[in-house]
Amino acid sequence: MTSFVLPHEVHGDGAHKVFAVHGWFADRSAYAAVLPDLDRTSFSYALVDLRGYGEARDAAGAYTTAEAALDLVELADRLGWERFSVIGHSMGGAVAQRLLAVAPQRVRRIAGVSPVPASGMPLAGEQAALFTEAAHRAEHRRTIIDxxxxxxxxxxxxxxxxxxxxxxxxxxxxxxxxxxxAGEDFSADVAGSEVPALAVAGALDPALSPEVMRQTWMSWYPRARLAVLPGAGHYAMDETPLELIRTVEDFLRADETEGADEAAEASGPRASGEAGAGGPA
Known part of the structure; x- marks a missing residue:
């Protein structure tokens, strides 16, 4: 187990503990636009900087989703969080899914915002060059975001x-x-997980589109949900912050009601569902 402590900030003091993990293009400031309107009474949100970003910009590491999942478990231990949910944007969505393999018994729910599938996103040709050279070329980063x-x-x-x-x-x-x-496929390690899993897809995102979510996320997780935000692309936190908050927090709150229902019914997994901008089914 790693001893590295992810830089983080905690917002709220609610009983439901939630990690928020950023994507490839930003540190924890990726969530700045949603911070003012989070439910801090029901939830405690820990926003983290992954290795190589923000306050961890100079941290050494392998820079992999597997390493990041272990870092989150280490941080959960330090915070005293026995069980927690995870929100992950894009690359952070892959990290959230890694936790299903690393510590499935500790994860309450995962919510991916335009999440990279556990199968990765193989790149080739001009697309591979665009993404690879984005490390050094600002104009490539701009093209990808646009x-x-x-x-x-x-x-x-x-x-x-x-x-x-x-x-x-x-x-x-x-x-x-x-x-x-982009290159690692760990879908075999997480497919079939019974942890409730919400995928939020932006209708304007051609890369991690609702259809990609149906082919991956919805086919792997028996308790999956898909919510489509019509006015968003890949960066729903900035593009449609209020819709995103409502969608994700409604999903997280369902943990209590669904848990009670399942205990009473003693039945099998709940059916998968799909929702529009109003929130998960």
């Missing part, structure tokens, strides 16, 4: 997102993370 938000966002916002990405990430770590989230 394309995955449907080409509809203001130029100033794209520039700000790129500037934050460059400022908050280490170049070598950024490049190494790509090999893990």
């Amino acid at each position: 394309v995955t938000t449907g080409g509809r966002r203001p130029a100033a916002w794209l520039d700000r997102m790129v500037a934050r990405s460059l400022e908050r990430s280490d170049t070598k770590a950024f490049r190494a993370w790509l090999d893990s989230w």
